[in-house]
Amino acid sequence: MKKALCAVMVLFMILSISACTTSGNTPKTPAEPTKAATEPTNKPEKIEMRIMWWGSQTRHDRTMAVLDLYTQKNPHITFNPEFMGSNDYWQKLNTLVAANDVPDVFQIGNNFLTYYSAIEPLDEYTKNGLIDVSDTNENFLSTTRINGELLGISLGTNSLALLYDPAIFDQAGLSYPTTDWTWDEFEQACYTIKDKTGLYGSSMLNDFFIGCIISIPQYGTNETFYNEDVTGLGYKDDQFFANYLQMKYNLTKAGAYPTPGELAEIKDIEGDLIVTGKAAMTWVHSNQLVAVMNAANRPLAITVPPKRTKDGPSGLCIRSSQAMSIYNKSKYKDEAANFISFFVNDIDANNILDGERGVPIMGKVRSALAEKADDATRQMYEFVDLAGKLASNPPPVEPAAQIEIQDVITRVNEQVIFDQITPLEAAQIMRKAVEQALQRSN
Amino acid sequence: MKKAPKAKTAVKSLKSGRWTQIVNNDNIAGYFFILPWLIGFLSFTILPIFASLFLSFTSYNLTSSPKWVGIENYVRMFTDDPLFFKSIKVTLYYVIFAVPLKVGFALLVAFLLHRRSRAANFYRSVFYLPSLIGGSVAVALIWKDIFSINGPINSLLKIFGLKGVQWLGDPRFAIWTLIAMTVWQFGSSMIIFAAGLKQIPETYYEAAKIDGASRFHSFIYITLPSLSPVIFFNLVMQMINAFMTFTQAFLITLGGPLDSTLFYALYLYRRAFAYFDMGYASAMAWILLIIIAAVTALVFKSSQYWVYYESKEK
Incomplete structure (x- = not known):
């Protein structure tokens, strides 16, 4: 009995192994001639295009609807979509890049440099018209261009905004922030708000964008946070960053700014302290405006971040919130280009997407959306227009070590708040750590 | 002519003898039963373990291929x-x-x-x-x-x-x-x-x-x-x-x-x-x-x- 059983099993094993190898090989040889034979009949080949993006459930639903719309118009193209939250996205994308298995079309942030080896430059496709960029201008295109190469088409632009609650400002007897507000005025306003209302002046300040990217150019020395080829820091005076940390330290000690523990408990932008009514101001990227305003459910106003001096540069930049790129080893580059062109230009598609990824870069799409926009959305459009006029800097390129650098900045900031180091020491430690991280990753 | 078939059967019986020996071996049956686990263990545990040993001597960011750097990672860990x-x-x-x-x-x-x-x-x-x-x-x-x-x-x-x-x-x-x-x-x-x-x-x-x-x-x-x-x-x-x-x-x-x-x-x-x-x-x-x-x-x-x-x- 045992003997027979063993024999059957061994037979089964051998069969399954040989079956595997044959089934893997046989279809290939006969298939090739048939494929060649069907091509001349001019029937478009059925294509399944892979596409990947990150975002919220709203974005997933809307994007899926647009994919369906595209398949209706181009029945030979179907999609195999992959979507997830942004944290998982980069892990997944890195793994896919390592495995040479990136989707044909994929969403990308400002971290092009990290994925440069996988991205197809799009200049060829904009020249031959496959991607129609006639309805936008160089300002918008430059948000996704590095060293003269267009690495993606921006799906939306945004800029950093200061959001404030006019009612709290009234209560504290303060005049509203203006476009030439200075950081000193901001700091004083925070103290006044704390004294008069007991609330925090400001909710979470993004140390990287505000303390570094925007603050450094504001000193008017024609310097930026990173140097031009992103191999080190682009400014010399450590006092620049130290000033920012000193301000945060003072605000925290005065109770006009939340402690790190409280800030760590803010789960998402809808749970921000301005939404819960505990702070008078907060900082958002303009594409988050609608979410915050809806969550707050009371009138909030918006302006640009403060400056160093009244007539100094704003340090602001218009960034691409995300872009669509094509995988450079994709089999369907032309089809992918065609799809991207549809995605950013088609009015019906963008009526579905409704600017959820930021202000669209195409003029007709923008005006179509602005027409039907609600109050919050219109404010977002107006703000990006305003920020575009005030912008003084090109968008920063994100180095591969971006996440590590942001962690370094958060760490020294916490050490200052907990009285372990002085702001100037923090700025020096940060410089050393950031330059090491940049050198290592380059 | 008469001798040839006899020799053939001798060879055959020898072959089948060894074959039955292999098939009847208890260990073989045992290994067969744990084969799925064994494959998983080798490819998802042993292989990654040795891969990580190799990678620990390289600089590797997933998007480009690993670069051999010797013991630099270990040196950096303890000094910097x-x-x-x-x-x-x-x-x-x-x-x-x-x-x-x-x-x-x-x-x-x-x-x-x-x-x-x-x-x-x-x-x-x-x-x-x-x-x-x-x-x-x-x-x-x-x-x-x-x-x-x-x-x-x-x-x-x-x-x-x-x-x-x-x-x-x-x-x-x-x-x-x-x-x-x-x-x-x-x-x-x-x-x-x-x-x-x-x-x-x-x-x-x-x-x-x-x-x-x-x-x-x-x-x-x-x-x-x-x-x-x-x-x-x-x-x-x-x-x-x-x-x-x-x-x-x-x-x-x-x-x-x-x-x-x-x-x-x-x-x-x-x-x-x-x-x-x-x-x-x-x-x-x-x-x-x-x-x-x-x-x-x-x-x-x-x-x-x-x-x-x-x-x-x-």
């Missing part, structure tokens, strides 16, 4: 990475406090519930519950809420007129909320202790009672020594687990505040999957292996002084 030492310090602190507390607590509860009654069985099941759901994300998130600034713990303190603290936001307390969570999940150790307690012959206690020993004395001089192999086992298992703690810190504190909960495994994860510094992270994994091996060896070495096996009379 304060976070590496910080994470070792945090992990050791956690192991030193969480493991004895957890094992001690498990022993205490097992001892208290060591009687044959329906109530004891019920409570044992109840106390085991946290361990069943222990590693889950949901529990970690609930923990985060319980210890948040306006959470139940601080509300409770307020009732007694005490001012709440930022449990998760203060570098002095954050790690203790995680230690508390670990200790709370003492169930599996408790079950092992409960089984161990049943093994201790009742006669020992009777003899001690006749000699006038108190409950405390019989615990110290009978229960503890008889249970020492079980304590040893629990200690080693919990220690190895504690060195690899990750989930709680990842979900509750993110390593903060001030890196006070930056466990080794969390820092390793960050190096690998946030900074994509795969070579360095692989090197860190091997150093962790060496640390765990060394500490385990130390505990094993110490065991000859405090663990008593019945079979081995002194």
